[in-house]
Amino acid sequence: MTRSLTISIALLAAFAAGALAVSYGNARQEPPAKIGPQPKDDDARQENKPGGPGNEAPGHEGHNHGVFGEGEDLDLTEFNGQQAEEIRSIVYDFLLTHPEILFEALEVFQDRQELAQRENALDSLTAFLDDRNGFTTALNRAKARVAVVELFDYHCGHCKRASGFVRELAQRDEGIVVAFREYPILKKESRFAALAALAAREQDKYLDFHFALMNANGTLTQERVFEIAKQAKLDVRKLKATIKQTDGGRALTETATLAQGFGAGGTPAFVIASLDGGFVDIVEGFNPDRLRESIAEAKAVANDQGQ
Numbered sequence: 001m002t003r004s005l006t007i008s009i010a011l012l013a014a015f016a017a018g019a020l021a022v023s024y025g026n027a028r029q030e031p032p033a034k035i036g037p038q039p040k041d042d043d044a045r046q047e048n049k050p051g052g053p054g055n056e057a058p059g060h061e062g063h064n065h066g067v068f069g070e071g072e073d074l075d076l077t078e079f080n081g082q083q084a085e086e087i088r089s090i091v092y093d094f095l096l097t098h099p100e101i102l103f104e105a106l107e108v109f110q111d112r113q114e115l116a117q118r119e120n121a122l123d124s125l126t127a128f129l130d131d132r133n134g135f136t137t138a139l140n141r142a143k144a145r146v147a148v149v150e151l152f153d154y155h156c157g158h159c160k161r162a163s164g165f166v167r168e169l170a171q172r173d174e175g176i177v178v179a180f181r182e183y184p185i186l187k188k189e190s191r192f193a194a195l196a197a198l199a200a201r202e203q204d205k206y207l208d209f210h211f212a213l214m215n216a217n218g219t220l221t222q223e224r225v226f227e228i229a230k231q232a233k234l235d236v237r238k239l240k241a242t243i244k245q246t247d248g249g250r251a252l253t254e255t256a257t258l259a260q261g262f263g264a265g266g267t268p269a270f271v272i273a274s275l276d277g278g279f280v281d282i283v284e285g286f287n288p289d290r291l292r293e294s295i296a297e298a299k300a301v302a303n304d305q306g307q
Contacts, residue, residue, distance in 0.1 A: 133251035
């Protein structure tokens with residue numbers, strides 16, 4: 001029996017046991033038996049110990065039914081022995097008569113899993129697009145259906161190579177929101193450059209400063225960062241004050257947490273997602289063809305779900 005089918009059967013068993021127990025109690029005109037808490041998903045995946053002798057249902061003596069996975073059984077501890085045997089036999093006979101319900105249960109389970117994954121993706125995407133901890137830009141936000149999140153380090157050579165591609169996305173594709181996320185992991189100087197870039201948002205100069213830093217070669221010391229800021233027409237005195245006054249470290253910590261959640265181990269890394277969460281992909285490194293393909297898929301999914 002496959003893992004997914006075993007899971008589905010376990011879920012079905014929990015439902016069937018509850019429904020049949022209530023039916024059984026009503027038929028006997030007794031107060032309905034109290035069923036314990038439903039097993040959690042993790043519990044449903046675990047095997048229970050095989051039942052001992054005497055657990056066979058009437059009419060099926062000598063058979064280890066195993067309908068809930070090999071050696072698994074319904075938890076009917078709230079019922080007396082005869083009631084448990086009758087319920088177990090009813091469930092077993094019902095599943096033999098209607099095996100198609102197992103596949104229906106599997107479909108329901110898979111739909112719920114996909115929904116949970118989509119909700120998790122939406123939560124992460126919402127965090128990535130939060131301007132409090134990064135910077136986002138779009139040619140036309142009203143028409144944007146796809147997000148491209150770039151995780152980068154200002155000392156990353158491949159990030160520098162990708163900067164032209166990213167700039168073009170931000171300036172020419174009205175179907176995309178581009179999110180810039182500092183992920184300083186290569187040099188100790190990378191962190192200060194990242195903090196300075198985040199501080200440039202205060203002067204509405206983030207993009208100019210970002211691409212200026214990306215175009216710079218060599219190590220970005222504090223002195224060089226401020227020189228580049230001056231060339232990008234930032235007020236350097238104000239930039240220094242903003243770096244000191246704002247908690248840029250919180251933004252970097254959140255970005256690192258989100259990046260690790262997506263399994264991004266280096267830079268650049270791109271998260272491509274439809275804004276409804278129906279499509280999520282991560283592309284590590286700078287591969288223009290792979291990025292274009294992923295963006296096209298995200299747009300197709302967004303269009304299909306928008307119809």
